[in-house]
Amino acid sequence: MTIHHHPPEELLTAFAAGLLDLGQHVAIATHLVGCARCRDAVRAMEHVGGAVLAGLLPTAMSGGALASVEAGLDRLVAATTSPPRRAAGLADVPGLPQFVREYPAGPWRWIAPKVHLRPIQLPEASSTRVFLLKSRSGTKMIEHTHTGFEMSCVLSGSFVHAGGHFGPGDFDLGEGDDDHEIMIDSQDDCICLIAMQGDLKLNGMIGRLLQPLIRM
Amino acid sequence: MVNETPNGATSDAARWAALIEAVATRRDREAFATLFEHFAPRIKTFMRRSGASEQSADEFAQEALLAVWSKAGLFDPASVGATAWIFTIARNLRIDVLRREKRAGRDYTVEIDPEFHVDEGPLPDAGLAVSQVESRVRNALTHLSEDQQRVIELSFFDEKAHAEIAQTLQIPLGTVKSRLRLAMNRLRGLLGDLS
Incomplete structure (x- = not known):
């Protein structure tokens, strides 16, 4: 798997800083599963975070803070690796991070000819919706622009648009006025994880007719 | 110790x-x-x-x-x-x-x-040792000016903190953001290709 399209550096930094909302976080984490280069970049930023933390001016702790923490130590149970896994709602989808596989997901549902959507339910409120989108080979997606942004992580198959060719592991960020005309060019279905904020604005007559059906 | x-x-x-x-x-x-x-x-x-x-x-x-x-x-x-x-x-x-x-x-x-926690996918991590990552980050940070180091701090705080800095320094928020971008670019350049 050769990855050609990566998230912009600001997003990787915000991920490492813990500043992304959960929906965006899920999209970046999904890209990281397949991308060693971006994993290294995130790791480096975590080390920058460590240096930043160590370099912050100290704020004096309240009197007795250490004593009261020390008094609580005996009651603490040492953490072990990870808690037992819950039933996995998305266990059958390859390419997702483990924690996302455990989220509940709805069934695939038809949203347009040759296109199905499967919503992923986040455990926390997020202004970003996350879903899987499955499109059949040869599907030409309706041109659209965004009122917010849309992050796509290709899990399988591939698509092409003016910005390039996107295969498994690739990350595509659509913002604002990007005019997307997307063509699924893989033989098999193309499955993407999408994190989306705002609404799609579909262009053209058919788009306007379909819009009420595609309230995702 | x-x-x-x-x-x-x-x-x-x-x-x-x-x-x-x-x-x-x-x-x-x-x-x-x-x-x-x-x-x-x-x-x-x-x-x-x-x-x-x-x-x-x-x-x-x-x-x-x-x-x-x-x-x-x-x-x-x-x-x-x-x-x-x-x-x-x-x-x-x-x-x-x-x-x-x-x-x-x-x-x-x-x-x-x-x-x-991101499981490694089909490609293993490029495998720079932790000590190498640490020393690269440390070196990169020492090559930044004190001002730039302070601006890098901002990447770890949200917009509200940026606005406070803008107010403290009495510069527009846009200037804070552009300084942050410049400092980050410099830092990335100094970190080089980590893989």
């Missing part, structure tokens, strides 16, 4: 790592107190700048150090540097705190740590 070596920064990193390991393997309270005295006041600053009140920031710093105690056994010096590890504890606590506020009253918790 740990011998000092002439190279200050390197010995610091090794010293913190040794203290965390002493907590993990021997439940060493003296080591814990040393970690507490250094990191709790800095985590408190981190939480203050993330918008917590004086009292909450104090409590969160205490909570973070309790997490250092209970998670010390999970610290793996082969995969992360000591200060980066403590940073991730503070970062994850901050996320947890924000979520607690949002779901006020509703009684459930979601562990944050797994959300940052």
Whole structure:
């Protein structure tokens, strides 16, 4: 798997800083599963975070803070690796991070000819919706622009648009006025994880007719 | 406890790592107190700048150090540097705190740590050793001006903190953002291709 399209550096930094909302976080984490280069970049930023933390001016702790923490130590149970896994709602989808596989997901549902959507339910409120989108080979997606942004992580198959060719592991960020005309060019279905904020604005007559059906 | 070596920064990193390991393997309270005295006041600053009140920031710093105690056994010096590890504890606590506020009253918790645990996919990590990553980051930061270092700090805080800085320095928010972009570009250039 050769990855050609990566998230912009600001997003990787915000991920490492813990500043992304959960929906965006899920999209970046999904890209990281397949991308060693971006994993290294995130790791480096975590080390920058460590240096930043160590370099912050100290704020004096309240009197007795250490004593009261020390008094609580005996009651603490040492953490072990990870808690037992819950039933996995998305266990059958390859390419997702483990924690996302455990989220509940709805069934695939038809949203347009040759296109199905499967919503992923986040455990926390997020202004970003996350879903899987499955499109059949040869599907030409309706041109659209965004009122917010849309992050796509290709899990399988591939698509092409003016910005390039996107295969498994690739990350595509659509913002604002990007005019997307997307063509699924893989033989098999193309499955993407999408994190989306705002609404799609579909262009053209058919788009306007379909819009009420595609309230995702 | 740990011998000092002439190279200050390197010995610091090794010293913190040794203290965390002493907590993990021997439940060493003296080591814990040393970690507490250094990191709790800095985590408190981190939480203050993330918008917590004086009292909450104090409590969160205490909570973070309790997490250092209970998670010390999970610290793996082969995969992360000591200060980066403590940073991730503070970062994850901050996320947890924000979520607690949002779901006020509703009684459930979601562990944050797994959300940052990324299993390696088909491609293994490029495999720069932790000490190499640490020293590259350290070198890169020393090549930045003091101003730029201060601006890099902003990447770890949200927009509100940026606005406060703009106000303190009496410069427009847009200037803060463009300085941040410049400093980040410089830092990335200095970090080079990590893979």
